[in-house]
Amino acid sequence: MASMTTEMKLIDMERKNISFSVEELTNIIDGSREETAIRRRVEHIIENDPVLKHKSLLHMSREERFTESIRRTVYFLKTLCPRMGWTSQSREARYFERALKERSFVVHSGAFVPSMKSFGTKEQAEKWHKLAANLNIIGTYAQTELGHGTFLRGLETVATYDRATQEFVINCPRISAMKWWPGEMGKSANHVFLMAELVIDGKKYGMHGFMVQIRDLTTHEPLPGVTVGDIGTKVSFETVDNGFLYLQSVRVPRENLLSKLAQVAPDGTYTKKASDRLMYGSMVRLRVGLLGSEVVMPLSKACTIAVRYSAVRRQGLLDPNKDEVPVLNYVSQQHKLLPQVATAYVANFASKQLIKMYVIFLKKVDSGDIEQLPELHALSAGLKAMLTEQSTMGAEILRRACGGHGYSYGSGLPFIVNRMLASCTYEGENTVMYLQCARYLMKCADKARDKKLTGTVAYLNDSSSGVCPARTSDDFLSLNILMKCYENRAKCVIQQAASKLQQKIRSGLPMHNAWNMVAPFLIRAAKEHIMQYLVETSCKFVNDLTCSDPVKKILTQLCALYALHHINNSPGDFITNGCLNSAQCDIAHDTEVYLLGILRPDAVGIVDAFDFTDDILQSCLGAYDGNVYERLFEWAKEAPMNRTEVHQDSYQLLRPYLHKGRDVLEGAAKSKL
Structure with missing residues (x-):
């Protein structure tokens, strides 16, 4: 940049008059000087990675942002994290979401995986956690229903135990019972941690958690009895495929009841093992x-x-x-x-x-x-x-x-x-x-x-x-x-x-x-x-x-x-x-x-002191150097509408009328000669 703009000089002057140590305040927000160093290192690595570094998201369509988010997240989890030795248990993990700006599989890692530990036995948690951690399965937490929201006692999805086959038969008895809103269920997830009313021999035992496969692991097509998809465009969360799930006579094995709080024996005997309050x-x-x-x-x-x-x-x-x-x-x-x-x-x-x-x-x-x-x-x-x-x-x-x-x-x-x-x-x-x-x-x-x-x-x-x-x-x-x-x-x-x-x-x-x-x-x-x-x-x-x-x-x-x-x-x-x-x-x-x-x-x-980099902030108005107007102009020029000087589709609709206006104006000009 050849010279400082007036705006850059103004914000530089603001910083010269600050009465306290910004760095010290940043350390307090982060928790310590060491935490600040860890966070900045994570942000620096991600922002300078050739695959993850800045790519404007705001000019993309929803589908483009969704695909880009999946691409970035898969690369981050399967390539960058192993290379850096980062895991979900690392101290660095608390800064991943901030540094990545938009990432996929947040419900997978933030709700589906933890639910294994909260509701599953040690053996169940180990089985499902390993698959989920490696992205061998993609899961979501399916509780909210179309007609009932998150009200547990009002949920209608039913899991009925079939003693003959030792399976649970899961049904949404009506449209209002279909699961609606779970993130990553629309197009990404092949498994769901599903909350449903447990029924044995006609008796209801309340809400329980079940592991349910909804898509084929080879083709990713919905399994028989499963109707699943994206709920459509929302006000925001463009990169999240919030979904609907309608289940009709979908069978899951008895061991897919997450059994930390309660279990069902092969003969249908129900045993409560811990308080429902843990739910x-x-x-x-x-x-x-x-x-x-x-x-x-x-x-x-x-x-x-x-x-x-x-x-x-x-x-x-x-x-x-x-x-x-x-x-x-x-x-x-x-x-x-x-x-x-x-x-x-x-x-x-x-x-x-x-x-x-x-x-x-x-x-x-x-x-x-x-x-x-x-x-x-x-x-x-x-x-x-x-x-x-x-x-x-x-x-x-x-x-x-x-x-x-x-x-x-x-x-x-x-x-x-x-x-x-x-x-x-x-x-x-x-x-x-x-x-x-x-x-x-x-x-x-x-x-x-x-x-x-x-x-x-x-x-x-x-x-x-x-x-x-x-x-x-x-x-x-x-x-x-x-x-x-x-x-x-x-x-x-x-x-x-x-x-x-x-x-x-x-x-x-x-x-x-x-x-x-x-x-x-x-x-x-x-x-x-x-x-x-x-x-x-x-x-x-x-x-x-x-x-x-x-x-x-x-x-x-x-x-x-x-x-x-x-x-x-x-x-x-x-x-x-x-x-x-x-x-x-x-x-x-x-x-x-x-x-x-x-x-x-x-x-x-x-x-x-919040210490957001320009890459994380994604704002023409809030960039650190204060160069607002040049950034806004450059951002506007990148808009898809400006990729060509003439927007051909709209121009073709207007062309006959514009040409007529041209002829009128040219005729008027000639008449004055």
């Missing part, structure tokens, strides 16, 4: 995993794009006697962007804490202790709902904040927004998730009357006044005061919801009717509990962090901004419950605006 453990695992990859990472990307672009996009005059200024200088723009950046950091800290809880839980499960499962299930369900909602809305705010260019796929933002939209539905629709969290909270609220609670609901034991002591902006910058404020609100709302539920029950309503009547209050209780957890987890993480003072200051300000932003978005919730008064809400609003100005000079550095 929910697999759902917890999926929700724990998706927060990092499908919520934190895409929101962090969107923040990086929007903040960098806002630092170089000049528009309007703050001073009529001076030049145009970067839009990041406007407080209104800061108010759009910086709370989303704060959300990305808070979500990062909270999701990692959830992972730690899950790892501890798994160790206890190995010794038969599943006492923590209800709390972990409620927390993972609530966090999944809250963070997917906040991040999806946040990403759209960031897209709009980039003006017209944010509407272009070249910005990378529409792709991020569309992909994140699905997160509010998969692995549990968010309303259902909130209600599952609320069910646990109602039990805890009842126990709190005469029992000391521990863990994430310990604050329900607090009998102190819920009045916030904050009187000044400095008070509202105190993380301890903000944590207490959210604790008090959550406690009040949960107690109110529990009281309303009990009132309905005492009035004579059956429990299920009472629950339905107060559902909006229960959802609100779950939301306030999760907000309390997010604020407390992130604030405690920062308070306990050992780092340099400038980095600690930045993280403290981001946590305070997150908490204040949500107070200011719903001040009525805090006023109604006596946590804050109107004067305090005014101070909270002023403090948020103050924080925006304080964070503004470091905004680019804060998103630089």
Whole structure:
């Protein structure tokens, strides 16, 4: 490049004014300096591999992207990983998805393979895991049904035991029972881990997991009784062949019942070996995993794009006697962007804490202790709902904040927004998730009357006044005061919801009717509990962090901004419950605006710390060097519509009319001569 553009100079100036060590903050996000080094090495190897290095995906059709993703993934798993000595157990594995941008077989490796361990005996897990790990079979997790979603008790697919042949006969009794949505089932998978109602001699035994082959391993054609295919174009996830599966009298051998939790003897005798509650453990695992990859990472990307672009996009005059200024200088723009950046950091800290809880839980499960499962299930369900909602809305705010260019796929933002939209539905629709969290909270609220609670609901034991002591902006910058404020609100709302539920029950309503009547209050209780957890987890993480003072200051300000932003978005919730008064809400609003100005000079550095390479970011607006407009122009020239100067198909349709216009204009010109 011959010379620096104005935009490149602007972002270079931004970086010269950063007040903290970006590298140190990156190490904190990654977990350590060593983890940063491992991640960067993985990214460097993948980005510089001749087969995997950058290839623009945004100008491809869905089928082209699907094929390209399969090609890249197969090469990565079967060629590059063996060459580098990488396995699914390697420390490097946690960075594969980030570095590859788009990869296939995510459900295969993230749901199908782990299900072998969760539901299968040691022998079954070894048998199927080896085949799956080598891509000798491609599998998916088939639970969701066309007419029932993921509601386990409503699923209709039936597996009936045939004692004479020692086989299970699997049927979808009606169209609504067909499996619908599982990723990689449409065209890739030849096996499914299938959830179906087990029936023996007419008696139902509940949902169980079965290994079912659906395609011939030689021809890849569907097997007899199997109707399978892709469900069609979606808003996003172009590289995933989400599928439908309709089974009619499909037989599988008795040993294909995954038998860790229960088994069926040759004579049809049913034996339960472990609690059904462990089935929910697999759902917890999926929700724990998706927060990092499908919520934190895409929101962090969107923040990086929007903040960098806002630092170089000049528009309007703050001073009529001076030049145009970067839009990041406007407080209104800061108010759009910086709370989303704060959300990305808070979500990062909270999701990692959830992972730690899950790892501890798994160790206890190995010794038969599943006492923590209800709390972990409620927390993972609530966090999944809250963070997917906040991040999806946040990403759209960031897209709009980039003006017209944010509407272009070249910005990378529409792709991020569309992909994140699905997160509010998969692995549990968010309303259902909130209600599952609320069910646990109602039990805890009842126990709190005469029992000391521990863990994430310990604050329900607090009998102190819920009045916030904050009187000044400095008070509202105190993380301890903000944590207490959210604790008090959550406690009040949960107690109110529990009281309303009990009132309905005492009035004579059956429990299920009472629950339905107060559902909006229960959802609100779950939301306030999760907000309390997010604020407390992130604030405690920062308070306990050992780092340099400038980095600690930045993280403290981001946590305070997150908490204040949500107070200011719903001040009525805090006023109604006596946590804050109107004067305090005014101070909270002023403090948020103050924080925006304080964070503004470091905004680019804060998103630089996410450390996305240009190859991973895939954005003309968010590239590290700030050279926005040249990149947009080059990207536009690569569009398929610009491969020829004349688009022949459309031109042929218009040609007669255009030629007539030519004749009219030429005739008019001649008449003037």
